[in-house]
Amino acid sequence: MGRLDNEENIIKDMHEVTSDQIMLLPGSKFEKQLISAIMKEWPKWTANNGHACEPPDYFSRDHRLMFDVMRVNDSETSIITKRGKEVRDNPVLKREQNLAREVKNSFPNVSEDNIFVNAVPDGDYDKIHNYQNYYKHAQKVFSSHIKRIPRCRELHPGYKMGFLVMDETESYLQHSNIMDAMAPYDPNKVYKVLATPHLPFTDRRFMQCLFKSDLDFLIWFMPYKHNEKMKVQPPVLCFIDLTDDNVQEYLRNYPQYLMRRM
Structure with a gap:
């Protein structure tokens, strides 16, 4: 089990984000209410x-x-086994698990929540990490x-989701x-x-299924996108009011075959 498999650690990391690293899209009153409720009044929440x-995971x-809390990466794909079964394959996750296991074996008293590993698997980096993945x-996770x-909705009628x-x-x-x-x-x-990096919550391809769903809001937490080589840095955390008609004005069509990791 990795550190981020524990959703409490995701929440903990999110709460460490400072106000200057947070973006509101499109900047509605509801988004400000979300920030107050989630970032400042967390004791009023129940883990589920x-x-x-x-x-849901929290209410x-x-x-x-x-x-609900979910994780998204760019290294997981599906492969077909010799028996014809489709299974998930994530070389980065496998490498992380092996490294974490080695650390745990060397330091058995260290909590898994305090083990951080940065795995770089063997092979073609761009083939493992790419926009299509x-x-x-x-889309699969969403x-x-x-x-x-x-x-x-059935369990919590009248709640915003x-x-x-x-x-x-x-x-x-x-x-x-x-x-x-x-x-x-x-x-x-x-x-x-382009000077401005890809923002997934403004990518029409990424967001289409979410706008078609019955969601009220989205919180996009992306703590690993900062890069000193870029002139424009993306926000670490974005609160998005999906019920605001103006939010779709920020969507754009990114040319998928021109997108590449920095």
Whole structure:
């Protein structure tokens, strides 16, 4: 079990984000209420994330809000076994688990919550980490949680429903040349890219299924996207009011074959 498998650690990390690293989209009154309720009044929330618990993962009777927590990465794919069965494959996760196990064996008294590993698996980096994997995994995760929304509504009528997305990816940038985007990354080469990095919550492809769902709000937590090489840094945390008609004005079509990790 990794540190982020414990959703309490995701919440803990989110609460360490400072106000200057938070974005509101589009900047509605409801989003300000969300920040107050989630970032400042967390004791009023109930954790409901045990394996045997009904959804959602967290709810607040005082604020009449609820949300599910999910994790998104860009390294998970599906492979077909020799027996013809489709299974998940994530070389990064496998490497992380092995490293965490080694640390645990060497330091048995250290809590798993205090073990941090940064795994770089063998193989083609761009083949393992890419925009297509990112998009497909996000859609798969979103779809599975959208199916839980009716039950959440049934258990907590009148509550506003949201998702907290723990985004474990680094930043993606839009290249101007498709050959640069497709070729192996060269650290000695100067690339022509857009100054503003990819923001998944403004990506129409990413967001389409969420707008079609019965969600009221979205919290996108992406703590690993900061990169000193970029002129424009993305926010660490974004609160999004999906019920505000103006929010869709911020959506854009990112050219998928020009997107690449920094």
